[in-house]
Amino acid sequence: MRGGAADRSGLIHVGDELKEVNGIPVDDKKPEEIIRILAQSQGAITFKVVPGLKEDATTKEPKVYMKALFDYDPMDDKAIPCKEAGLAFKKGDILQIMSQDDATWWQAKHEGDANPRAGLIPSKQFQERRFALRRSVTTLPSLRSSTRRAFTGDAPQTCTTDCVSLDDVEIEFAEEIEEDADYSSGFHLAGFRRSFRLSRKDKKTNKSMYECKKSELYDMADVPTYEEVTAYRRQSGAKHRLVVLVGPTGIGMNELKRKLLISDPQHFSVTIPHTTRAKKNQENDGVEYHFIAKHLFETDIHNNKFIEYGEYKGNYYGTSLDSVRSVLSKHKVCLLDVQPHTIKHLRTAEFKPFVVFVKPPSIERLRETRKNAKIISGKDDKGTAKPFTEDDFQEMVRTAQIMETQYGHLFEKVIVNDDLSTAFSELRLALKKVETENHWVPVSWTHS
CATH class of the missing domain: 2.30.30.40 (SH3 Domains)
Structure with missing residues (x-):
């Protein structure tokens, strides 16, 4: 064994021929018999060996x-x-x-x-x-029901890419977030829009919300064992690592992103989504959305330019890889929340994502901490607020467990959102360390 007594002595090597143990000839003995001799020995043990071929000591193995x-x-x-x-x-x-x-x-x-x-x-x-x-x-639990997402404004904030028709999707709860913009801090938060639920009526009239980009079987083919890593520290002036938040709907990822953006708008930013719908009067291209033609959006889908995308009321919405690059090129930290199965596509030397899993506390704590919280529900874009239900809590915890079971090996930081202020402080500290300290990253990120 490396580092064992024989290895440290430097006197016995692989390939040596053992002749005697404590003066007892062992040429005719089986390994089990020699082990018994060793087990019964007390004090020093003397081996007589014929050295094998000496290895070249100059060839030192890299760590x-x-x-x-x-x-x-x-x-x-x-x-x-x-x-x-x-x-x-x-x-x-x-x-x-x-x-x-x-x-x-x-x-x-x-x-x-x-x-x-x-x-x-x-x-x-x-x-x-x-x-x-x-x-x-043994097949893993299906993530089909756990990848349901809330939708914000007139578009999905993020759309799953699993193969699921709308008829398979139950009514889902959404995170409570504020109006389209937050001007109180002097800047506009693109992408934060009022949430709502799909009603049964909506489900009947929209048959293709989910685009089939990949299936669950693709994820299940992955067998996580070991990943070769190396120590990495971001150099001054280098682009920031992409920060990816993952968690069940309702856990508070939007609130954490909002608090980070307000805490330092010069340092943190979010992506601007693309859409094919018509621009409204008060909107500006490149602020609320990038407005593009449907055929161009479909071309970008074909060329795998979207991290996630979906369709609603005949219009496409999506988060593009270029929108992430745009934020990083301005030397800002890009905050992104995605479905967990998309993480592997972002795990490249270009983005070097730092993946944070935002996890719910126990159901008992959810009942306590969210008893006064509201979620936005309704058929129309305005929506109505209603309290979290027991089913919402059960679904949140169940989804988190499935995410952690299937994708936990990709998470670098786990934060339990028991208390929003505490979770925010923990997240802010973790992101500070990412920028200033050594972290273990895949070897491919530094050798490419």
Whole structure:
């Protein structure tokens, strides 16, 4: 084992031929018999070995670090050759890989651990095979009902890209947000519009709200085990990392974005959505929306230029990759909230997204903290406010659990929105650290 007594002594190497243990010849003995001799020995143990071919000492292996994307306890692993030699870890831990010589069992230690001794962990290939085998007999809960989103103003704030017809979508609750604009702080918050629900009547007249860009099976094909990472710190003057917020509807992502924007409008910004609908009198192109022709929007869909998009009353609405680039090019922090399955498409060297999962507290706390909160509901664009229901709370918690189960390996920060002020302070501090401290990011983000 790397870092073990034999390894540290520098006297015994892979390939050496063992002749004697404490003066007992072992040429004719099986490994199990030699182990018994070792177990019964006391004090110093003397080996007589014939050295194998000496490895070139000058070839030093580069340090390899992996981020664990699953929990592992060797005591629960029936396949590990020695449970006591195993290394336990949690999802998100950074592991320094000491040896990948064995195809099934790697040797690793926790990054920063002063103990030099390595432990056994399942290799990436072995663990992927095990996960794939489990998934073939157990299907994950469908995210179909959990990807329902609230819609804001006359458009979806974000539209899911799962294959779902409107007839499959139940009436959903929406986050309570204020009027179209907030001029109180001296600037306009594009994209924050009054929320409303789709009524049964609306569902009958709009059959294609959801665009089929990808399916749930595509997500289920991913087998998260380990991801090779490296330490990264944003250099002064470099573009900011994209900040992605993920969470169930009603959890308060709009409120957190709003508080960040108001706290420092020169530093934080949001994207401006695209639409094919006609511009209203009081609107300006590039402020509330980018207004473009339908055929151009469809061309952009075909060319995969949208992160998310949807259709409502015959008009398209969407968030484009270029709108994110526009914010980042102004050296501002771009705040984006998306469906979790879109994260993997944003995980590129260009955007280097910092993904924050906004999680609900317990149902008991939801009842306490949101008893006076309202959600916007109604068939028309004006909407009517009504209190959260018990079903809303149940759905929020259930959706969060499914998101965390299926996409938790992509989340870098988890914030429980128990109290909005506390959650905002925690988020603000996390974003400050992203700009000033080292973070582990995929190797591909720095080597491309």
